[in-house]
Amino acid sequence: MSDLRQESPLAGFRSNTAAGEAGSPGVILTERPFLGYVNLRGDAGDATFLAAVEGVLRVALPLDPNTIAEGEDVTACWMGPDEWLLILPPGAQTRALAALGEALAAHHASAVDTTGGYTLVNVAGARRRELLAKGCTLDLHPRSFSPGQCAQTNLGKAGVLLIPRGDGSDAQSFDVIVRRSFADYLGLWLQHSAREYGGAGAAVS
């Protein structure tokens, strides 16, 4: 059998870290590859559906638009009035899907494995907001966008899901989830846009 190896959509960017500059870059880009993603759809007005999902994930689905709910090993993101994205540790999607399939068998609902369709880049550093603001029309100020929220929007020309991360109202970093077909574009866009804030130190790794 041939030797199979997982490769992230941004694998080509890794070598760039070797050229990292000394000092503290204004922006730190870190890819978190191979996370599990599950697209979940169902009727938010159906209490039995919500209870069934909570029984599996051990966290209640977020019902307010553009918010997240964090469980022990799952982040549930509101994607629409009847749609959520579950972000799980690498490999955990298989068991979650099986459990959801069982729990939702009697419901008009769907849980679809979209792992491999996305990758995640974490944007940290003092200039994280300036970097994202170059290609994003959202108000990223802590008063309007802080941990606990999420937003689907455009970054550059790519559609992304933005999740502010950290404690308190001031997000220490932002998770940028992008479709893998746009990952190459977005990786280059981020590196190019980050150049003035930290040069080659800002490499996706």
Next chain:
Amino acid sequence: MLLIECPWCGPRDESEFAYSGEAHIVRPLTPEELTDEEWADYLFCRRNTRGDHLEQWCHASGCRRYFNVQRDTVTYRIKSVYKPGEPPPGDRP
């Protein structure tokens, strides 16, 4: 740039939205009984309103949901937004 209010996501930039034509066009229940003229009217003929226009928009780069907008075609001012299935505001223009 316009700010358009998505009924779910709140005000977002115009660039996140896609226009989807006139709202409240009901598909005939029995298309096979229509004349060609009536079918063509359903398919192609739209109001060309000057003033308040009820139209569909999709929050394409956001929650990807369709909703309805009441927009003045002269000034581009969006007077109200409402979810699918909700009645249009005021008298139908």
